[in-house]
Amino acid sequence: QKEVEQDPGPLSVPEGAIVSLNCTYSNSAFQYFMWYRQYSRKGPELLMYTYSSGNKEDGRFTAQVDKSSKYISLFIRDSQPSDSATYLCAMYSSASKIIFGSGTRLSIRP
């Protein structure tokens, strides 16, 4: 079983929809949770991060962590065609290296 599980998609939604992307994990020691965005044929870029549980909002993006369920989410409001990309969750504890999810491919239809 992988330490981090992520639905690979692809996920296709119309422009303006709310998108929910999710990851589950098995290692309860993980404390830092990140979302990277990767455009086609580019390297990943850090989009958002949270420490421990709770929510964090940045513009149209909200990252949510539920440590009791070992479940993290990224919500995108008012989705735009420019949001079309692969989204990778990533996480680590203070003593470990980053573990990446396999990525969810998202397509926003105009």
Next chain:
Amino acid sequence: NAGVTQTPKFQVLKTGQSMTLQCAQDMNHNSMYWYRQDPGMGLRLIYYSASEGTTDKGEVPNGYNVSRLNKREFSLRLESAAPSQTSVYFCASRSPGLAINEQFFGPGTRLTVL
């Protein structure tokens, strides 16, 4: 600043051939990393270098060697390429002292081994 640069962008090798993937960063970062990305597998760490002069194995080091040439450059060598090493390879670097382990990635090298 160019950030993290990688060469070459594309490469086709025959089984058994060798090659070196080059990576350089101009952000004065201490830590550098090599990952491979395969469909359904996410990013997997091959080797990393916490600082100049040190290297350590990651999750999938077999078949690879690395050299931290100086603070800027971190190369990945395939001594005898195998079809299983067909992948997209990403180099990344990280600045010390940040609250979060943010890694900055290069554009990738797409390698095909026939």
